[in-house]
Structures are given as C-alpha cells and as structure tokens.
Amino acid sequence: MIKRDSLIQLLNYTGLKKPLGWLHFKLQTIGLPKITPSIVRALPHDQNAYTQGLTFHQGQLYESTGLVGASRLRQLDRLSGAVQQEININHEWCEGIAILNNQLVQLTYTSGKTLNYNPNNLERLSNGFSFKGEGWGLASCNGGYVMSNGSDELVFRNEQFIITSILPVTMNDRPLDHINDLECVGDKIYANVQFHNHIYEIDLFTGKVLRVINCQAIIARSGRRDFQDMLNGIAYLPETETFYVTGKNWPTLFEISIP
Structure with a gap:
C-alpha cells in the first residue's frame, strides 16, 4: 500500500497535486463558510524547528518541536519571535503542548507518556502522565485537556489525564482524519x-466543522521549502484576540486575526 506522504510526493512530481487537491477540497467543504484570516505581523522563526505545538500562558508563548534528537521546549518572545528559554529533550520525539494549573504538559509521539514542566523556568517535574496510542496535538480545554492522536477523534481528559469522553470530528458528515495541533477557544x-x-473550526460539543480558515496566503509568505513543511502550531492570545501560527521548519511565525 502506498503511504500517504509517498502518494502526495508522486502527485506533486507529476503536477497533479494542486488540481486534484483543489478539487478534493472543494468537494469536501461544499456549503461550509470559507474564512480568510488577516496577517497582523510576521516574525522570524527557527527554520530548524520541526514545530509540533504552540501555546500561550500569562502572555508568554511556548513551542514544542519534534523529531528524535531535535525535540525542544522553548519560550518565545511573542513580539520578536526570539527564543528566551530552551531545553533539549533527548531520546524522545515530542509533540503538542498545553498548560493547565501552572503545569506545562508536553506529549511524546509514541512513548505513551507526557513530560511535565514548570512553565516559569522549564524545570522538569516528576509527575508525568501516561496514555495509550500516539500523541499528536494537545490543548487545555474547559478545565482539562483535549488531545488528538492522528485520527478523526478528539480525546478529552481531566486534570489527571484520565479520559472523560471521546468526540468524533466530521466535516459535512464525513470523518476529518489526521487531526494534528489544537487550540480551544470558548466553545470552539x-x-x-x-x-x-x-x-478547521470545530464545534466543541458536536464535533462538526463549522468553518474553514483558508491559510493559503499565510503559506505563500511562510518561506517553507515544500509541502512536507506543513502548517502546524496554533496558539490563541486572549489579550489581543489573535492567533499565532507557524509550520514545520518554517522560517516565519505569524500573528493572525480570524474574523
């Protein structure tokens, strides 16, 4: 069986990726509102950062990067994009992050555990959580966590990381698969x-995609090398009601406004 990324590479090589991708997207999203965000600012970003997740805490921006040997946890200056604090995570492939009760939780991809930190100084804590399956995206949500695992399901967990519910995500009544990084804002x-x-803007209670936020203009300005440097990383800043987004190995971090 041809793997998904190999198929995309083949279509890209033959010149079919863009027209087929456009047609597939149009068919998938018939009837859904398409929203174009505005770019508030573009900031420099480490092109060697394989971004897996972004999150805000008390006005500070945090980033988790992946790949074994390249996984990092960073605190970034949201006005300049500069790295303020950073630690290396050896022998792990790290994924999404979330902060709850003044504790930063970082997923691992296949190790079935979280790495927990003090967000003020990035000091490692000893009370990591365990989970089954893969870890992809993570966000704090309604006093707990919401987690993705690369499927069409969002897993809700309490403060102790125990599963409380599972929400299938659908777009026009079809499963939305390969869900990655997450951000929870109100009931979305x-x-x-x-x-x-x-x-994709998803209803917190029904799992239905409500709106599609078109990031083509952002990607065009991202400076990414190719399609494998995919859009990934979403963080919401309540003070400005704006989002910060980037992608894997992007040299640019964006602050955007979603109407």
Missing part, C-alpha cells in the same frame, strides 16, 4: 490537519 476547537493548508 481550532485544528490543523496533516498536509492540509487550512485550519
């Missing part, structure tokens, strides 16, 4: 999807 969840050039 904003999600990246692997290899997609859009952010």
Whole structure:
C-alpha cells in the first residue's frame, strides 16, 4: 500500500497535486463558510524547528518541536519571535503542548507518556502522565485537556489525564482524519490537519466543522521549502484576540486575526 506522504510526493512530481487537491477540497467543504484570516505581523522563526505545538500562558508563548534528537521546549518572545528559554529533550520525539494549573504538559509521539514542566523556568517535574496510542496535538480545554492522536477523534481528559469522553470530528458528515495541533477557544476547537493548508473550526460539543480558515496566503509568505513543511502550531492570545501560527521548519511565525 502506498503511504500517504509517498502518494502526495508522486502527485506533486507529476503536477497533479494542486488540481486534484483543489478539487478534493472543494468537494469536501461544499456549503461550509470559507474564512480568510488577516496577517497582523510576521516574525522570524527557527527554520530548524520541526514545530509540533504552540501555546500561550500569562502572555508568554511556548513551542514544542519534534523529531528524535531535535525535540525542544522553548519560550518565545511573542513580539520578536526570539527564543528566551530552551531545553533539549533527548531520546524522545515530542509533540503538542498545553498548560493547565501552572503545569506545562508536553506529549511524546509514541512513548505513551507526557513530560511535565514548570512553565516559569522549564524545570522538569516528576509527575508525568501516561496514555495509550500516539500523541499528536494537545490543548487545555474547559478545565482539562483535549488531545488528538492522528485520527478523526478528539480525546478529552481531566486534570489527571484520565479520559472523560471521546468526540468524533466530521466535516459535512464525513470523518476529518489526521487531526494534528489544537487550540480551544470558548466553545470552539481550532485544528490543523496533516498536509492540509487550512485550519478547521470545530464545534466543541458536536464535533462538526463549522468553518474553514483558508491559510493559503499565510503559506505563500511562510518561506517553507515544500509541502512536507506543513502548517502546524496554533496558539490563541486572549489579550489581543489573535492567533499565532507557524509550520514545520518554517522560517516565519505569524500573528493572525480570524474574523
């Protein structure tokens, strides 16, 4: 069986990726509102950062990067994009992050555990959580966590990381698969999807996609090398009601406004 990324590479090589992707997207999203965000500012970003997740806490921006040997946890200056604090995570492939009760939780991809930190100094804590399956995206949500695992399901967990419910996500009554990084804002969840050039706004209670946020203009300004440097990383800043987004190995971090 041809793997998904190999198929995309083949279509890209033959010149069919864009027209087929456009047609597939149009068919998938018939009837859904398409929203174009505005770019508030573009900031420099480490092009070696394989971004897996972004989150805000008390006005500070945090980033988790992946790949074994390249996984990092960083605190970034939201006005300049500069790295203020950073630690290396050895022998792990790290994924999404969330902060709850003044504790930063970082997922691992296949190790079935979280790495927990003090967000003020990035000091590692000893009370990591365990979980089954893969870890992809993570966000704090309604006093607990919401987590993705690369499927069409969002897993809700309490403060102790125990599963409380599972929400299937659908777009026009079809499963929305390969959900990646997440951000929870009120009764909406904003999600990246692997290899997609859009952010999806999902109803927290029904799991239905409500709107599609078209990020093509952002990607055009991102400076990314190719489609494998996919859109990933969403964080919401309540003080400005704006989002910060980037992608894997992007040299640019964006602050955007979603109407």
